[in-house]
Amino acid sequence: MINISETAQAHFRKLIEREAVPGMGVRLAAMHAGTPKADVRLEFAEQQDLQGDEWAIDCEGFTLWLDAASVPFLDGAEIDYATQVTGGQLQIRAPKIKGEAPAESASLVERVRWTVEHEINPQLAQHRGNVAVEEVTADGVVLLRFGGGCHGCGMADVTLKQGIEKTLLTRVPGVTAVRDATDHDTGQAPYIARNGTA
Incomplete structure (x- = not known):
């Protein structure tokens, strides 16, 4: 479903530990999914921030919650954290976020x-x-x-x-x-x- 690299998980753990809020996790959602304006929204979330229909992905030390409506658009997404000379950068690749062109058999x-x-x-x-x-x-x-x-x-x-x-x-x-x-x-x-x- 979603691949979260070890470096990305370590990055999230570090940020969550700094917040020191019990049960805090990360929520991922597709915004304007299926359109050319599609993008991802990644934010910290606590239990009370959740809608209740999110998919939970257990990571080491925290939970990644995936917005239920975003699931088809974020399938196969990759989250990575690359360390660079100037610091680090979180990278999210979601190849299906803009939707998939209909097959030739579609209307x-x-x-x-x-x-x-x-x-x-x-x-x-x-x-x-x-x-x-x-x-x-x-x-x-x-x-x-x-x-x-x-x-x-x-x-x-x-x-x-x-x-x-x-x-x-x-x-x-x-x-x-x-x-x-x-x-x-x-x-x-x-x-x-x-x-x-x-």
């Missing part, structure tokens, strides 16, 4: 949503924008709704045809076309205004 909708959330939206976020999947038709047409800086942007058509559609056609077998379902005239804060001014 077209699942594969489209995954690609939008993990490949397209992180790119659009650079311009304060995003897209949401509104519909995927039986014949593979994807309808998207632009939001944020993309809603009303003068470059939305180029973004759709040269970026989003190319990505979906290439990465998701079964997609036949991508269409924009957005009323761009209602955009409040476009990245590039439709009249060409920023």
Whole structure:
């Protein structure tokens, strides 16, 4: 499940002993799990801080509590403590934290949503924008709704045809076309205004 190196366990023991609180342990949780923003939160915890559904991993001298909802995303995670010239550094590697791409056998909708959330939206976020999947038709047409800086942007058509559609056609077998379902005239804060001014 989770591999905690001896050096990481020794590091935690030392910090817990310094706190001198009986029963104190370490709690690990995945934040924004399954998304491109996924990260881990590691904190000291006492019994009264626990929700009651955590998984307990007995380590030498303390317990590591794993947030129950985080279990699938932290499976195979490694926690290590590397000593360096300038001090030490805790390293956590969780290869499944951002989720796993759906298999080719997954529905077209699942594969489209995954690609939008993990490949397209992180790119659009650079311009304060995003897209949401509104519909995927039986014949593979994807309808998207632009939001944020993309809603009303003068470059939305180029973004759709040269970026989003190319990505979906290439990465998701079964997609036949991508269409924009957005009323761009209602955009409040476009990245590039439709009249060409920023």
